[in-house]
Amino acid sequence: MAEYSNSDIRDISLAAEGKQRIEWAGREMPVLKLISQRFAAKKPLNGIRISACLHITTETANLALTLKVGGADIVLCASNPLSTQDDAAAALVEYGIPTNAIKGEDDTIYYKHINTALAHKPQLTVDDGADLVATIHKEQKHLIKDIIGGTEETTTGVIRLRSLERDGKLKYPIFAVNDAQTKHLFDNRYGTGQSTIDGITRATNILWAGKKVVVVGYGWCGRGVAMRAKGLGSQVIVIEVEPLRALEAVMDGFRVMPILEASRIGDIFITITGDKHVIGKKHFEVMKDGAILANSGHFNVEIDIPSLEKLSKSKRRIRPFVDEYTLKDGRQLFLLGEGRLINLAAAEGHPASVMDMSFANQALCLEHIVKNRRQLDTKVYGVPEVVDKQIAHLKLKSMGVEIDSLTAEQEQYLTSWQEGT
Ligand SMILES: NC(=O)c1ccc[n+]([C@@H]2O[C@H](COP(=O)([O-])OP(=O)(O)OC[C@H]3O[C@@H](n4cnc5c(N)ncnc54)[C@H](O)[C@@H]3O)[C@@H](O)[C@H]2O)c1
Numbered sequence: 001m002a003e004y005s006n007s008d009i010r011d012i013s014l015a016a017e018g019k020q021r022i023e024w025a026g027r028e029m030p031v032l033k034l035i036s037q038r039f040a041a042k043k044p045l046n047g048i049r050i051s052a053c054l055h056i057t058t059e060t061a062n063l064a065l066t067l068k069v070g071g072a073d074i075v076l077c078a079s080n081p082l083s084t085q086d087d088a089a090a091a092l093v094e095y096g097i098p099t100n101a102i103k104g105e106d107d108t109i110y111y112k113h114i115n116t117a118l119a120h121k122p123q124l125t126v127d128d129g130a131d132l133v134a135t136i137h138k139e140q141k142h143l144i145k146d147i148i149g150g151t152e153e154t155t156t157g158v159i160r161l162r163s164l165e166r167d168g169k170l171k172y173p174i175f176a177v178n179d180a181q182t183k184h185l186f187d188n189r190y191g192t193g194q195s196t197i198d199g200i201t202r203a204t205n206i207l208w209a210g211k212k213v214v215v216v217g218y219g220w221c222g223r224g225v226a227m228r229a230k231g232l233g234s235q236v237i238v239i240e241v242e243p244l245r246a247l248e249a250v251m252d253g254f255r256v257m258p259i260l261e262a263s264r265i266g267d268i269f270i271t272i273t274g275d276k277h278v279i280g281k282k283h284f285e286v287m288k289d290g291a292i293l294a295n296s297g298h299f300n301v302e303i304d305i306p307s308l309e310k311l312s313k314s315k316r317r318i319r320p321f322v323d324e325y326t327l328k329d330g331r332q333l334f335l336l337g338e339g340r341l342i343n344l345a346a347a348e349g350h351p352a353s354v355m356d357m358s359f360a361n362q363a364l365c366l367e368h369i370v371k372n373r374r375q376l377d378t379k380v381y382g383v384p385e386v387v388d389k390q391i392a393h394l395k396l397k398s399m400g401v402e403i404d405s406l407t408a409e410q411e412q413y414l415t416s417w418q419e420g421t
Helices: 014-028 029-043 057-068 087-094 107-116 131-139 141-147 156-166 183-206 220-231 245-253 261-265 304-310 352-372 384-399 408-412
Strands: 001-005 007-009 050-054 073-078 124-127 150-153 174-178 212-216 235-239 266-269 293-296 312-319 322-327 333-334
Touching: 007 107, 014 057, 014 087, 014 352, 029 057, 029 352, 029 384, 050 057, 050 107, 050 131, 057 087, 057 266, 057 322, 057 352, 073 107, 107 131, 124 131, 124 174, 124 352, 131 141, 131 156, 141 183, 150 304, 150 352, 156 174, 174 352, 183 266, 183 293, 183 333, 183 352, 212 220, 212 261, 235 261, 261 312, 304 312, 304 322, 304 333, 352 384
Parallel strands: 050 073, 050 124, 124 150, 150 174, 212 235, 212 266, 266 293, 293 333
Antiparallel strands: 001 007, 312 322, 322 333
16 A cells, blocks of 8 residues: 555556556546536636545546646545445545545544545535535534535435424535436446446346346336346346335336345445445345345445355355355355445446436536525535536537427427417
8 A cells, every 4th residue: 555645546557557447437428528628728626626426436536637727726535445446546646636545444544535535725626426415514613714525326325314404403505416307317327337237247246137136225226226137137036115116116017025025136236326225134034045245335234244254154265255154054145345346446436428417417516506605505506407408418429418408488388378279
């Protein structure tokens, strides 16, 4: 491990490889590239200090470089102990962006890295899961006077921020990037769908065809995972607690049942709820020998790992990202990626093409905050609709897809009530 001024990364000699992979990801991020070109000319973030807590990947590197060319003074830290790509972290340091992230870091180092990023005294915060913002609100309140605003990337982070707001404790405006349609409709669904399957495949090399795959949670991410597993020939079972989403899963052609019932028949379990202990002791007790457990939700609390440990007589790492738990009754269960988001732990996270839209939202929201700093209230904002539409428009354009627009007659018709049968 090497420490450079304001940085803590695995190995700076990985930088050349990281730079090439960052360039590769950048090829699939045309919307962000357009923003970057405008930022280079206009410098909308000139001199603004940013502390960003994100998965340190090649896509995040492209975002950080965009913010830097826009004039920002940015420091990065990891938003998960197991999601860092060490080569991307090394390249970022060489690009002059202080980075604090080491794949496999423990919780103590994880929070040390967050605190290093906060020592930068941010004027803007960028978060993924709200650990950075929670640290500011719990332990570093003195920083709040300098903060203009922030952004939050994921569902779990937005839920935490709304709870902070409800308790009357939120201290600065934050934009919920996850709420943009150009974020969750694509990143959560197609990104998590594909990359979760990719992570599990890379960790295990299993054949999906014919497997009984239990997807716990049929939200944006769960829909994507279920859809992709079905496409690979798996028999997909969906678990939900919301009747509307359960009904949707039924009509999308999936079997829906309680988790206890599914526990008896599933081959692979994938949690993606943002909730706690959705698979626990009583479920492990009835699972088949050889069942595989993976999580793609934000935190490693969806599978009750302490209970799994208690039920087991031994544990060994049989392959990278695969822990074999031998239970006292002799059955073996396999936990992937220590229960952390498997698409980032065992694979590379979302493909760049979807992160293009998520991070375009990030860049444009940060610009919006700086531009409107005097008018903003202390609350959780959605992404302005004009930003969302602009990103969808640019993405379509970059894909060479043209669409129609309304005629004057149609516009008139769609905004009036007079015409009927
Ligand atoms: N792995 C990644 O790269 C990635 C990407 C985006 C989001 N996420 C994370 O994935 C999680 C889900 O995100 P989302 O956007 O799909 O959220 P969502 O709110 O759209 O969906 C979550 C679903 O889980 C269901 N649920 C909650 N508790 C449950 C339980 N006990 N049993 C069964 N179902 C339950 C909810 O009813 C809801 O339908 C969040 O933690 C989010 O931050 C991960």
